[in-house]
Amino acid sequence: MTHKKQERIIMLADCQSFYATVEKVAHPELEGRPLVVAGDPERRSGIILAACPIAKQYGIKTAETLGDAIAKCPNVAIIRPRMEEYIKVSLQITAIYQSYTDLVEPYSIDEQHLDVTGSVQNYHTIEQMAYTIQRQVMRETGVRIRIGISSNKVLSKMACDHFAKQNASGLFRLPISHIEEVLWSLPIGNMFMVGRKMKHHLEVMGIHTIGELARTPLATLRRRFGVNGEVLWRIANGVDDSPVSPMTHIAQKGIGHHMTLPVDYETLEAIKVPLLELTELVCQRARMKGYMGSVVSVGCHGADFDYPTGFHRQKKLDDPTYLTDDVYHVALELLEKHWDGLPIRSIGVTLNQFVSDEQYQMTLFDNREERLALARTTDSIKARYGNTAIMRASSLTEAGQVHDRARKIGGHYK
Secondary structure, three states: OOOOOOOOOEEEEEEOOHHHHHHHHHOHHHOOOOEEEEOOHHHOOOEEEEEOHHHHHOOOOOOOEHHHHHHHOOOOEEEOOOHHHHHHHHHHHHHHHHOOOOOEEEEEOOEEEEEOOOOHHHOOOHHHHHHHHHHHHHHHHOOOEEEEEEOOHHHHHHHHHHOHHHOOOOEEEOOHHHHHHHOOOOEHHHOOOOOHHHHHHHHHOOOOEHHHHHOOOHHHHHHHHOHHHHHHHHHHOOOOOOOOOOOOOOOOOEEEEEEEEEEEEOOHHHHHHHHHHHHHHHHHHHHHHOEEEEEEEEEEEEOOOOOOOEEEEEEEEEEEEOOHHHHHHHHHHHHHHHOOOOOEEEEEEEEEEEEEOOOOOOOOOOOHHHHHHHHHHHHHHHHHHOOOOOOOHHHHOOOOOHHHHOOEEOOEEO
16 A cells, blocks of 8 residues: 655745844834944945835835935934844744754745644644744744745745735745646746846747746757756746755855955055955865865956956865965965956955865975964964954055954954
8 A cells, every 4th residue: 555645844934124123123212213234335335235124115125225225215224234143043043943843944044944744733724833933933033034835945935935925924825736826927037046147048038927937848948058947947847856954054065255345456465465364264264164175266356347357267276275375375376367457346265175184185295284283273363362363464454354354244244
């Protein structure tokens, strides 16, 4: 006797205006006022990171400039981001989700997937369980969450983005049997994984809705887009077998740091300073995790948005390493070879293709062990007293950014 496989029940829980909501909770005196979370305009990061629902009513949008937001709403309250606090609240919300199921997978700082297939029987309905989770998060954090519900991650994501976020309840269930009547009429640009360029390519093919994509022969899409064509076809048809796994984002694929510079850097000598600082941060993190990298990548963007310049190049190392000087030597080589000499607005360094530092090949003709010992000593000092406790002399020059970066997480102030 065969048993029919139980259909999965997957939720995508999204925090509404997450950064702005956390700040509204922290500043009750701003209740009823429009509020935005924005970077520091003096350092060219005056971009709206989050806007509360009241601010959005004035037309303020995420990613627009602070100046544009103020023009739309002169009395808007402006709060500088506090990334440590947002991470803390996000982890608190994760812990709440984990009290309902052990299958919780972060999608971003404010979105997480939950597989509640094994625990939903404790509730009268799936919607009752979602509402219970919603109420607990609101009660304990003040954050309102919207929940999309379906049988896989792709459909729960689209259920949340296009329906739960529009509902007064903040909940929406999208059974796979209903996608033709509910989802297929939406414009193709609304589909998960379809960006502006892909939207254009599909429209050129005469595909304007999700349903038209779903009905397009798979062979046609594979000929046009390769394996990505099949991915798009599967999404349009609601096919997604990927599990909700707490371990999905654990494996380290690369370690990188990027910074937007406070002014345009125009000379090689000036650019070398943040390049070295970023390399040191990357290698410091790699040593902490016990990963040696085999590929170094460097990228930069020019200062003129109307005529974008810059490059992104990588080079494979002869031997895996996480020693700053070794990585910097290659990063500088890439910069000198590919920089066009025009002013630079931002720059980044990445180390990837890792091996464990327990597996690296000993070399006979350099002082690697001594340099490793020195690096680990400086790491321990920085871990205890902060990254500004010990630094290179170049970081004390006008081009240095160590002091400012020490006050930030993920490019935003703590």
